[in-house]
Amino acid sequence: MTDAPHKTKRPSWWGYLSPGWRVERLVGTIMMVAAPLTARPGVLTGTTWALLGLSVAGWAAFVLWERRAPAPALVMLGASALAAAAAVGSTADGTAMIMSCVGLVAFSMHTRPSPLVIMTMTGAAVAAVAFSCVLLERSAGDVFGNAAVMLVVVVLGLSRRQYRVQAEHAQRLLEQTRRAQAEHARAAALDERTRIARELHDVLAHSLGALSVQLELAEALLSEKNDVDGGLDRVRQARRLAVEGLSEARHAVAALREDIPPLPESVALLTAAHRGNHPAAVSLEVGGIPRALPPAATVCLVRTAREALTNAAKHAPHAAITIRLDYHADTVTLAVRNEPAATPAEGDRTGGPGGYGLTGMRERLALVGGRLTAEENNGGWQVFAEVPA
Numbered sequence: 001m002t003d004a005p006h007k008t009k010r011p012s013w014w015g016y017l018s019p020g021w022r023v024e025r026l027v028g029t030i031m032m033v034a035a036p037l038t039a040r041p042g043v044l045t046g047t048t049w050a051l052l053g054l055s056v057a058g059w060a061a062f063v064l065w066e067r068r069a070p071a072p073a074l075v076m077l078g079a080s081a082l083a084a085a086a087a088v089g090s091t092a093d094g095t096a097m098i099m100s101c102v103g104l105v106a107f108s109m110h111t112r113p114s115p116l117v118i119m120t121m122t123g124a125a126v127a128a129v130a131f132s133c134v135l136l137e138r139s140a141g142d143v144f145g146n147a148a149v150m151l152v153v154v155v156l157g158l159s160r161r162q163y164r165v166q167a168e169h170a171q172r173l174l175e176q177t178r179r180a181q182a183e184h185a186r187a188a189a190l191d192e193r194t195r196i197a198r199e200l201h202d203v204l205a206h207s208l209g210a211l212s213v214q215l216e217l218a219e220a221l222l223s224e225k226n227d228v229d230g231g232l233d234r235v236r237q238a239r240r241l242a243v244e245g246l247s248e249a250r251h252a253v254a255a256l257r258e259d260i261p262p263l264p265e266s267v268a269l270l271t272a273a274h275r276g277n278h279p280a281a282v283s284l285e286v287g288g289i290p291r292a293l294p295p296a297a298t299v300c301l302v303r304t305a306r307e308a309l310t311n312a313a314k315h316a317p318h319a320a321i322t323i324r325l326d327y328h329a330d331t332v333t334l335a336v337r338n339e340p341a342a343t344p345a346e347g348d349r350t351g352g353p354g355g356y357g358l359t360g361m362r363e364r365l366a367l368v369g370g371r372l373t374a375e376e377n378n379g380g381w382q383v384f385a386e387v388p389a
Contacts, residue, residue: 089132108157207245288327316341
């Protein structure tokens, strides 16, 4: 036997209303109902009772419809205030005046109607009071006194309305700010994912491509020439490339997390690693005053230096390499130059440095406003990168 699905009970429309709204409408309802019930005996005639009844009904409709149908609710509120204002002349104890003021203050406090509509409504209520008082031959003092009370009530309601308008405007600005911050965070996350994907793609494409070439050569040596020593040597090189690819991937992720050392230190680490793994002599020179660069620019220059060293080791393994890092006023440049190769590198099928690695670096430098050139230089090869700083 399975349990019946639990149904979440939705709160009633009353539960959505703010405490301030509840207090205001509750006080207004009490005053609208209590005013005619506490009137002096004999003051209210049949016509007056009808007008006050219409006023109470209009108020009740306003309270019930305000959140569901604001425009009709405001029409009923205006009708409630006008009906009570039309009965002011026939109620000497102020019963109708109290009810009319309740309706006017609620109307003037509401943020939906414009100030022009509120003033028009106030003028109509004052006109209804004046017509009622003149029709029943009330004194001019009563007419002006009632009109003054209505104006004061409306002014107080307008001041409260202004506070509400400012609060609602501040709330909307806060919501817009939150949405903008959320969109900015989302865009930043997407941009970071794109950068990580691009870095890892370049690293894996370069490493796996070189690994594939070494394994193909090993397969050819073992299957076609039965050269076990040569095949094992290619397998060892493939293993070394796999280790270097994993290390390069870790460096790329660390760079994206902004955990890499400063640019001169990063290039020095690359130089030391290359010097320890290859027979060629490598020297590093730094010119200018080093300063912090944006992470993207630092990553590009470090990756360019690594790609240039990899190509030099592949195509001129015994040639000396010079790395020059210069800090200028508006730019930072990196130049990696290797001397001419004494003998062609074994397995060199490309005929010279370059390939997809430098093409990817050129595209990456373009994204940060930089540029890259790779060309022959006095018989050797030079890679030159420049980024704004």
